[in-house]
Amino acid sequence: MTQRTPADNQTVPVDLRSDTVTHPTAAMYERMRTAPIGDDGLDGDPSVRALEAHVAALLGKEAGLFVPSCTMANLLAVLAQTQRNEQVVLESSAHMYTSERGAATFTGLFYQGVSGTDGAMDLNRLEEALLSGGHRLKTSLVAMETSHNNAGGTVLPLDHMRTVHGMAQAGGIPVHLDGARLFNAAVALGVPADEITQYADTVSLCLSKGLSAPVGAVLAGSKAVIAKSRTLRRMLGGTQRQSGIMAAAGLEGVQTMTGRLVEDHVRARRLSDGINRLAPALSATVPQTNIVQVETADSGMSNTQWVAALQAEGLLTRPWGRTRLRCVTHRHIEDEDIDTAVQAFAAVLKKR
Numbered sequence: 001m002t003q004r005t006p007a008d009n010q011t012v013p014v015d016l017r018s019d020t021v022t023h024p025t026a027a028m029y030e031r032m033r034t035a036p037i038g039d040d041g042l043d044g045d046p047s048v049r050a051l052e053a054h055v056a057a058l059l060g061k062e063a064g065l066f067v068p069s070c071t072m073a074n075l076l077a078v079l080a081q082t083q084r085n086e087q088v089v090l091e092s093s094a095h096m097y098t099s100e101r102g103a104a105t106f107t108g109l110f111y112q113g114v115s116g117t118d119g120a121m122d123l124n125r126l127e128e129a130l131l132s133g134g135h136r137l138k139t140s141l142v143a144m145e146t147s148h149n150n151a152g153g154t155v156l157p158l159d160h161m162r163t164v165h166g167m168a169q170a171g172g173i174p175v176h177l178d179g180a181r182l183f184n185a186a187v188a189l190g191v192p193a194d195e196i197t198q199y200a201d202t203v204s205l206c207l208s209k210g211l212s213a214p215v216g217a218v219l220a221g222s223k224a225v226i227a228k229s230r231t232l233r234r235m236l237g238g239t240q241r242q243s244g245i246m247a248a249a250g251l252e253g254v255q256t257m258t259g260r261l262v263e264d265h266v267r268a269r270r271l272s273d274g275i276n277r278l279a280p281a282l283s284a285t286v287p288q289t290n291i292v293q294v295e296t297a298d299s300g301m302s303n304t305q306w307v308a309a310l311q312a313e314g315l316l317t318r319p320w321g322r323t324r325l326r327c328v329t330h331r332h333i334e335d336e337d338i339d340t341a342v343q344a345f346a347a348v349l350k351k352r
């Protein structure tokens, strides 16, 4: 059900900027209200513990850690498994590389990007990056991302993940999976999440994207790595107190919101098809999950002009790179909203 509630008679824009704009469900509010809580920095919070155990089990890991954001989950995975002056190897458009470089500056590590296709690292380049000796740094972590945000919500093939994991393992290097949208990937592949996460030692999962919880993420991994991450979380100021209120919403999200993600994927495809009918001025990626990138280079308008013009037509999007727009479907987007969105693109083209 849509929760966009206009304060007055103005039409509420269709918001395709991100799946992070999703609001908590009524069931989440109820679970937050009735959640058993404690002090997560003292003797623990039962609702936080329940979320951590549930997500760990779901992802086939020994333990979990509730953190304020997926950025922090990724940072902790790095800090807990590396030493300063070593390197992290990851695909060169990975969120951890492009959008979390601020976090990276705190680590004292070098992040080595490896070029890839649809978010999957080129395996020859990866092999090269893992070599040691001479001027090279010791690689202490390999990271993957699925679904892959910058690659347009693409899903890593399981055999690619198996190969990368095998290459890392051969060198005694742990693998981290940035699974901010892990369940979008699981739904797209039609497999349980742990079939994906078996190829990673640690996994981060974002609760506040398509799963619709207000805030938070979970880092899952071995007992030893999670214990270390718990200490590091305190050092970063990420230990919260009655955080069970937020964890309760997250648990509701993980338990009830994964199945419906397929609707977002179907609507993203409907959006892509609608925009591709406006060729050749525009072309849209064919989505595997809930993200569509729209190429505007041949439209004669810059993407910042596009964002403003679409907003005037009642559609919110985000610029992505210099010539692209990003559109993300989510729980508040219905079929009619997709039609409104496509009409907005058509109207802007007509007025240009």
Ligand SMILES: *Cc1c(COP(=O)(O)O)cnc(C)c1O
Pocket: 068, 069, 070, 071, 072, 095, 096, 145, 147, 148, 149, 178, 180, 181, 206, 208, 216, 217
């Ligand atoms: C959104 C996102 C993150 C960061 O999540 P926050 O909770 O906003 O910090 C990390 N990785 C990927 C792939 C993302 O899409």
